[in-house]
Amino acid sequence: MDELIQEYLAHLRVERGSSPLTVSAYGRDLHDYAAFLHEKGIDRIDDIDRDVLVSYESDLLKRGYATSSIDRRISVLKGFHKFLVREGFTRRNPADTLQLPKAPERLPDVLSIDQMNAMLSQPLESGPLPLRDRAILEVLYGCGLRVSECTGLDLGDVSFDEGYLRILGKGRKERLTPISGAALRALVEYRDHARGELMKPYAKPTSAVFLNARGGRLTRQSVHAIVARAGLTIGVENLHPHTLRHSFATHLLEGGADLRVIQEMLGHSDISTTQIYTHVNRSHIRAEYLHAHPRAR
Numbered sequence: 001m002d003e004l005i006q007e008y009l010a011h012l013r014v015e016r017g018s019s020p021l022t023v024s025a026y027g028r029d030l031h032d033y034a035a036f037l038h039e040k041g042i043d044r045i046d047d048i049d050r051d052v053l054v055s056y057e058s059d060l061l062k063r064g065y066a067t068s069s070i071d072r073r074i075s076v077l078k079g080f081h082k083f084l085v086r087e088g089f090t091r092r093n094p095a096d097t098l099q100l101p102k103a104p105e106r107l108p109d110v111l112s113i114d115q116m117n118a119m120l121s122q123p124l125e126s127g128p129l130p131l132r133d134r135a136i137l138e139v140l141y142g143c144g145l146r147v148s149e150c151t152g153l154d155l156g157d158v159s160f161d162e163g164y165l166r167i168l169g170k171g172r173k174e175r176l177t178p179i180s181g182a183a184l185r186a187l188v189e190y191r192d193h194a195r196g197e198l199m200k201p202y203a204k205p206t207s208a209v210f211l212n213a214r215g216g217r218l219t220r221q222s223v224h225a226i227v228a229r230a231g232l233t234i235g236v237e238n239l240h241p242h243t244l245r246h247s248f249a250t251h252l253l254e255g256g257a258d259l260r261v262i263q264e265m266l267g268h269s270d271i272s273t274t275q276i277y278t279h280v281n282r283s284h285i286r287a288e289y290l291h292a293h294p295r296a297r
Contacts, residue, residue, distance in 0.1 A: 001034040001037065001038075001043075001045070002031075002034065004045065004084060004089060005027065005030045005031065005034060005080075007083075007087070007089075008026075008030070008079075008080050008083050008084075009023050009026060009027050009030075011083060012026060016171070017171045017172045018171065019148070019170060019171070019172075021148070022170075026076050029072070029073045029076045029077075030076065030077075030080060032073075033056060033073070033077060033080075036056050036059060037052070040052065040055070045084060045089060045090045046090055046092065048081075048094050049092075049094045050094045050095075050097060050098060052094065053074075053077065053094055053095055053098050054098070056077075057070060057074060057098075060073060074095075074098060077095050077098075078095045078096075078098065080095075081093045081094060081095040081096075082095070082096075108242075108243070108246040108250075108276065108277075109240075109243050109246060110243065110246045110247045110250045110251075111234075111236070111239075111243060111244075111247045113251055115234055115236070116141060116244075116247060116251075118233075118234050119137070119230050119231070119233055119234045120134070120137060120138060120141070120182070122230075122233050128190075128193070128194035128195070128197040128198050129194075129198075129213065131186075131189055131190045131193060131194035132190050132194050132195075132198065132210060132211070132218075133226045133229075133230070134186050134190070135183075135186040135187045135189070135190035135194075135210070136150060136210060136218075136223060136226055136227075137186075137226070137227065137230055137244070138182050138183040138185075138186040138187070139153075139165075139179070139183050139186070139187060140223075140227070140241055140244040140245065140248075141183070141244040141247060141248050142179060142180075142181065142182060142183025142184075142248070143165060143177045143178075143179050143183060143248070143265075144177070144245050144248035144249055144252075144265055144266050145165075145167065145177070145245065146169070146170075146241075146242070146245065146267075147220045147223050147224065147241045147242070148220060149167050149168070149169060149267075150210065150223060150241075151208075151210060151217065151218050151219060151220055151223060152168060153165065153167075153208070153209040153210065154207040154208060154209060155207050155208075155209055156207060157209070158179075158187070158209060160184070160187075160188060160191075163178055163179055163180045163184060164176045164177060164178050164179060165177045165178075165179050167267065169267035170267065171269075173267065173269070175264065175265075175267050177265055178265070187209075191209075195209075195211060198211040198212070198213065198215055199211065199215050200214060200215030202215075203215030203216055204216070210223075223241055224240070224241060227239050227240065227241045227243075227244065228240075245266070246277075249262050249266060249274070249277045250277055252265075253277050253278070259271065259274055259275065259277075259278065262274055262277065
């Protein structure tokens with residue numbers, strides 16, 4: 001099983017262009033599956049049938065996994081077994097008729113425009129780090145970036161004069177995202193007055209836009225911490241960078257932006273992924289109606 005898992009992960013990495021984080025997550029799920037099979041005394045791929053997979057799904061439920069987590073793991077198994085058949089490792093696909101448990105639709109968390117303005121209007125402390133942190137917040141919200149896209153930005157990816165970022169998104173798909181207004185101003189101020197101070201003579205030279213205090217590329221964990229601290233200034237605990245991305249899309253939709261344009265800026269390959277924001281927008285409309293109409297309550 002371990003060899004088959006490695007074959008599948010290599011396929012994801014090389015042929016599908018999946019990110020290292022995705023490959024790592026798939027690997028954890030499949031090794032958990034392999035451990036379950038080992039406990040059941042199943043060592044051959046041809047000995048796995050649909051009942052074994054149903055038993056594994058039940059085991060996940062007993063271990064307290066959320067429906068969404070089980071849904072993801074079953075989806076991984078379906079892809080894994082489909083790959084094994086296609087590559088000739090086995091003739092049977094026991095996951096072919098396995099149904100994915102449907103998780104209830106959950107709307108993404110978003111901040112209001114007033115909350116975003118309040119958070120981004122906090123007075124800055126002196127020094128390069130506050131300028132860097134403000135630029136990160138403005139870029140995440142102003143451009144709708146994922147954390148990995150933000151930390152992966154290189155100086156060559158930023159066109160300050162023309163106002164766009166070249167983003168390498170999921171599956172190594174490249175897109176151009178506009179940057180202007182407060183986000184561009186914050187990024188220019190960081191470039192001109194902070195990035196040079198963060199560069200260290202003893203550090204390995206890097207083209208990364210956002211640097212840590214030691215002069216190296218900023219990590220995803222550091223960006224999470226920066227966003228969480230910023231959330232506390234407006235009374236929001238555990239604020240996640242993805243919430244800024246959700247807020248970016250929701251506020252664009254509320255402002256009249258076309259859904260296809262939002263899809264392109266977010267880097268979604270399928271419009272159905274972007275359509276979740278139409279539900280958020282309807283929630284906003286209902287809230288406005290309940291607040292404003294004299295006979296709505």
